[in-house]
Amino acid sequence: MASVAEFELEWNAWIGTLIAAVVAIAIVAAIVISARFIAGRARGRSAWIADLERRIRIPGMVLAFVIAVWIVCAANAPATLPWWQVLERVLLIAAVLVGAWLLSTVVTFGMERLMQYDSRKDATSPEARRRKTQLTIMNRLVVVLIAVIAVGVVLIAVIAVGVVLFSFPEVRAVGTSILASAGVISVIAGLAAQSTLGNLIAGVQIAFTNSIRVGDVVVIEGEWGTIGEINLSYVVVYIWDERRLILPCTYFTTTPVETWTRRSEKIIGTVYMDLDWRVPVDAVREKFMEIVTASPLWDQRSANVLVTGSEGGYVTVRFKISAANSDDQWDLRCLVREKIVTWLQQEHPEALPVTRVAMEDRPAG
The missing domain is CATH 3.30.70.100 (Alpha-Beta Plaits)
Structure with a gap:
């Protein structure tokens, strides 16, 4: 009779978890529908609101559902189970990754709106091209910084999952494998980041020393073209015959470049x-x-x-x-x-x- 009572108690706890999950999903759905309705009503007066809603719709929905699942599990039966610590770390990893996605989307949208506003006032002068180049580099630098922080948090969470699994004799081998994999990944990432870090520093140097700008007419490697894109690690030159010349950012900090639009287009x-x-x-x-x-x-x-x-x-x-x-x-x-x-x-x-x-x-x- 005691086992039957315990089964009924556990079943009732899981019923409560299921009800809480349904309520959470309903709340999230209501929030999403309300946000889309408000954005639709504001589209005629402020088109940027609808554009922002369209961009953050998917990452926002995913983040809201992850947080809802986390809250439901932490407040109900799953929190009393032995594997809750592992599930909690997994939910943390999911929330960090989706949150980084959402934050980078918002940052990119804000930078693009700022560049559009600036280009409406002046789009062709050297000063306007300088501002556009710097805003583009800043946008990508912030996105990379968000990604690096998110990856660091995820790596710490993965190590925590390995430690938790290592404490259970049944899955100790899995925990050991996770810890070893995290260490190997950290070493490989450190080695691979050396050249990337050099190009990253060169990209920031290009943006803020004003050596080249998006839209500048240049002659590079005997080719006449226009600076089309400046990224954190490479620069794309649009050749006049529609070819594309891709060069690392370090090229522009170590090699002389002939530019025809340094001070003026004349x-x-x-x-x-x-x-x-x-x-x-x-x-x-x-x-x-x-x-x-x-x-x-x-x-x-x-x-x-x-x-x-x-x-x-x-x-x-x-x-x-x-x-x-x-x-x-x-x-x-x-x-x-x-x-x-x-x-x-x-x-x-x-x-x-x-x-x-x-x-x-x-x-x-």
Whole structure:
């Protein structure tokens, strides 16, 4: 009769646990539905609220359910069982991981909103690109810091689980394996983090020393492109022909980099032509000014024609032109080269380069 009474007592305790679990699920569901309703009502006036709700919906629901299960188990029958300490550590690990997920999502959303607000005021100036680069690096640095803290807490919790299991003779081997695995993982993570830490420090240095910024036009490894992404460990350069060049952050702290937009996007370009000595320089200069004046690509800062060389049977004519940015400057150089060549072919073919050969008559015999 005593065993029957004990069974009824345990059964009643588990019924209470089940009822508490159902109530907790209902409360969590009510909170989620209310949050979605409020976000839906506010969507017309504040679109960012709906966007935030959409992003945190899944991690928020998961975290709420984990916490609800934790509270229900701690207040009812599972808390009296021998394996409760192991389950409690598992729930702690789940709560830490999901909480880190939720917190990193909120941080990323806040940084993106701040960058959007800043870009509406100014999106193209060097100062705006500097702020965008620093905010991007700060966002990723905070996310990495959250992940490192979460992994540290999880590792401590795993070690605690191993210690608890080690205290039970039946599962002592499992506890020993968990402790050994945690030690091996810690050593491997420490070794693997050495190069990552170097790139991480270089990424922070790039962001706050303002050496390069997102949107800067650069020439790297003989390739012309734009800085598209600056991450904590690597930088992505968007090459002009839609290729992508990925370089570690340490590259930019140890290797010289040619940048065309350090202080301003304005840039001066040159076109060189080797022409015959008979070229009419004044007429070429007049035609050149006619071409650049008619082009909207010229920013009217600088334009001239000079003879810069006279070696090898040719004269070298340099056309200097300025533009508001590197794209306009490239197009303007191509335009000048094409127009001048066509004009010389039609109006002054004698100015085109030729090769002269002198024939000497030798006396007979």
